Each structure stands twice: as C-alpha cells, then as structure tokens.
Amino acid sequence: MTGTKRLPVLVTGGAGYIGSHAVLALLDAGWPVVVIDNLVTGFRxxxxxxxxxxxxxxxxxxxxxxxxxxxxxxxxMHFAGSVVVPESVEDPLKYYSNNTVKSRSLIESAVKGGVRHFIFSSTAATYGIPDEVPVAEGARTEPINPYGWSKLMTERMLKDSAAAYDLNYCALRYFNVAGADPAGRSGQSTKGATHLIKIAVEAATGKRGHVDVYGTDYETADGTGVRDYIHVSDLAAAHLDALERLIAAPDESLVMNCGYGRGFSVLEVLDCVDRVTNHHVKRRMMPRRAGDPPALIADNGRILATLPWRPARDSLDLIVADALAWERRLAEKSANPGG
Incomplete structure (x- = not known):
C-alpha cells in the first residue's frame, strides 16, 4: 500500500461474504471502517x-x-444486494429493488453527504453470453437475467452521477468468487449456496450427497462449463488498490474485470476437490441450464495495467483448500454452538 491518506470507509453489506473480506482487508491496512448491513443474509x-x-x-x-x-x-464500498441468479428470474422486482433502487438511494446519499469516492460490487453477469472469450470490458453488455441488468443499471447511474457531481467511482466486475480468508476469520456462510466450489466442499464434508453437473456437451475440453475463479482475498485486495487509485486520481472513474484470466471446467474443479480432500465427491450429470455460457473467462489486462494489484492466491488448489477449511469451521460451529 502507498501513503494514501486513510479516509474513513463506509462498507455496505459488510457482514456478508465478499463484504466481510473487504472489511478485513481494510482494517489490516489501517483504514477506519464503518459497516452498514441489514443482516438479512449477513452475519453480525x-x-x-x-x-x-x-x-x-x-x-x-x-x-x-x-x-x-x-x-x-x-x-x-458497496456490496449490499441480492446475488442469486435463478432467484432474480423468479422474483425480478426484488432484484430491481434491492440492487438498483436502493443503490440509487445510496448514491444520492453519497452525493448529498459529500462522499467523493464510490466502489461498486458489479458482476460478469453484465456481459450475458459473450461473443468472445476471454471477455474484455469493452465487450457488448447484454445481460440474460434480472440480476445482471440490476447491476448494469447501477453502473449506468454511477457513470451519469460521476459526470454530474463531485464523485468518482470504480465498478469491479467479478467473475466466480470463491475461497475464504486464509486466517479463518470469514468465509461463505449463507445456506442454499449456488456457487460450485461452495457446493463441492459442502459435499466433501457430508452436507450434501452429491454435486449436480449441469451440461456435459459444451464445446469445451471435457464438455462441462468453464469459469474463471478468483480467490475472495485477492478480490478484497483489488478493492483497496482501486480505492487508492480513486483517491489519487479524483477525476478518473474505472470499470474493470476481476478475474485471473484463465478458466477451469466443472469437472476440473471437482477433481481438485477430490485431490485436496482425498475423498471422491459424487457427481450427478444433468442437462444444461438455460442461459449458461459454455465459458466465461476474464480479460484482466485492464486491472493489471491500471492498478498495482497482483493475485496472491491464484491457485485452484489454494482456493479449494481455503474454502474447505472454512466449511470445516462452520461444521465445528454447528456441532458446538456455544464453543
């Protein structure tokens, strides 16, 4: 970290999965932190x-x-919102309320309160099904679900607000976030997870009987979908570097992908879980899900060129090991709630 003045940072959704890791990263680096969270999906x-x-x-x-x-x-740093893609299709108005309308309210509060810098938790879902992979920030943005649209609308509000008011912003488009704090302080804890690595380590620890593999006939090396997985601690570090950049360049706003620029298939992830746990996770082959792209991988050239950020935990084995360690901690907490 540089010598940038440590401004107090308001973290929305700071009791949730990614938000809590950003809070840890900020505190570790000496930033004063205030968290607002309604605890609907977060944990005190x-x-x-x-x-x-x-x-x-x-x-x-x-x-x-x-x-x-x-x-x-x-x-x-704005992490608050709803994040389950299938639910956004079933209940789009919930997503437009939580992710778009409430973000508009927060942006207005920032402008009225004189907050100069705004970092937004966006998503690769803004691209929909990309024409080219890896996908760069200049690619066509045509989301295929309300979740992606709800985030893209917020990006647009930030762009227009930055043009009109004394505000700059960075929208970070996450690819597949996974893993947990290496020190075991936080991790993905919500029930009913939809993310592959979380589901796989739940299966590896006996919380699930199997893992569903949706689609085995894609035009990929093994026929299963390929995704770019980024460790949550590396993602949190990117937010700190983005914050320093916004403070140092107050007239500049940024939109950047957050990924490693390489992908792993569903079967490669499950093989990795088997390897790390020395236990075979049962797979159940299922038909494709509507709207799932064959591959979604970040072109991360812009973030590497713009920020000093460099991944520190960009190993699938490390990501799975940290996720597994956290899953075991959750199992211990569940078995000994008073411990």
Missing amino acids: WAVPGAAIFAEGDIADQALVARLIAEHRIGAI
Whole structure:
C-alpha cells in the first residue's frame, strides 16, 4: 500500500461474504471502517470488533446521512444486494429493488453527504453470453437475467452521477468468487449456496450427497462449463488498490474485470476437490441450464495495467483448500454452538 491518506470507509453489506473480506482487508491496512448491513443474509459475527457497525438498510437515507456525517466518510464500498441468479428470474422486482433502487438511494446519499469516492460490487453477469472469450470490458453488455441488468443499471447511474457531481467511482466486475480468508476469520456462510466450489466442499464434508453437473456437451475440453475463479482475498485486495487509485486520481472513474484470466471446467474443479480432500465427491450429470455460457473467462489486462494489484492466491488448489477449511469451521460451529 502507498501513503494514501486513510479516509474513513463506509462498507455496505459488510457482514456478508465478499463484504466481510473487504472489511478485513481494510482494517489490516489501517483504514477506519464503518459497516452498514441489514443482516438479512449477513452475519453480525462476521464484522470484526475494530469496525463500527450499524444495523440498517442502505435505503434509509437518514441513517446513511448520519453515518456519513458522524464518521466523516470519504469513500463507500458497496456490496449490499441480492446475488442469486435463478432467484432474480423468479422474483425480478426484488432484484430491481434491492440492487438498483436502493443503490440509487445510496448514491444520492453519497452525493448529498459529500462522499467523493464510490466502489461498486458489479458482476460478469453484465456481459450475458459473450461473443468472445476471454471477455474484455469493452465487450457488448447484454445481460440474460434480472440480476445482471440490476447491476448494469447501477453502473449506468454511477457513470451519469460521476459526470454530474463531485464523485468518482470504480465498478469491479467479478467473475466466480470463491475461497475464504486464509486466517479463518470469514468465509461463505449463507445456506442454499449456488456457487460450485461452495457446493463441492459442502459435499466433501457430508452436507450434501452429491454435486449436480449441469451440461456435459459444451464445446469445451471435457464438455462441462468453464469459469474463471478468483480467490475472495485477492478480490478484497483489488478493492483497496482501486480505492487508492480513486483517491489519487479524483477525476478518473474505472470499470474493470476481476478475474485471473484463465478458466477451469466443472469437472476440473471437482477433481481438485477430490485431490485436496482425498475423498471422491459424487457427481450427478444433468442437462444444461438455460442461459449458461459454455465459458466465461476474464480479460484482466485492464486491472493489471491500471492498478498495482497482483493475485496472491491464484491457485485452484489454494482456493479449494481455503474454502474447505472454512466449511470445516462452520461444521465445528454447528456441532458446538456455544464453543
């Protein structure tokens, strides 16, 4: 980290999976942190004692205004929202409310409160089914589900707001986030997970009987879908570097992919879980799911050229090992709730 002044940072959704890792990274680097989370999907225990915590909704403008003023917030990292793609198809209005309408409210609170810098948790779902892989930031953005649209709309609001107000922003488009804090302080804890590595380590620890493999006839090396997996701690580090860049270049805004630039197939991931656990995870072959692209891999050239960020845990074995260690911790907590 450079000598950038450590402005107080408001982290929305800081009790959730990715948000809690960003909070840890900020605190580890000496940034003052305030967390707002309504705890609908987040966990109070995931917020370290060194962070100030406020339970509430980001659409509560009075609460957000008070937090900005009281703590002299200089930047916002926005993780709050709904993230389950199939649910967004079943209940699109929930996603447009939680991810778009409430983000608009938060952006307005930032502008009114004089917050200069805004980092947004966006997604590769903004690309839909890409024409080319790896996919670069200049690719066509045509989401195929309400989740992707809800995030793309927020990106547009940030772009227009940055043009009109004293605000700059960075939208980080995540690819497949996985793993857990290497020190075991946080990890993916929500029930009903839809992410492959989380599902696979649940199966490896006996929480599931098998893993469904959706589609075995794609035009990939082994016929299963290929994805770019990024360790959650590397992702959190990217947010800190993006924050420093926004502070150093207040007239600049950024949209950047967050991925490693290489992909692994579903079967390669499951083979990795078998290898790390020394236990075979049962696979059940299923038909393709509608809308799943054969491959989704980041062109990460822009983030590597723009930020000092370099991945530190870009090994599938490390990602799986950290996810597995966290899953075992959750099992211990469940078995000994008072321990």
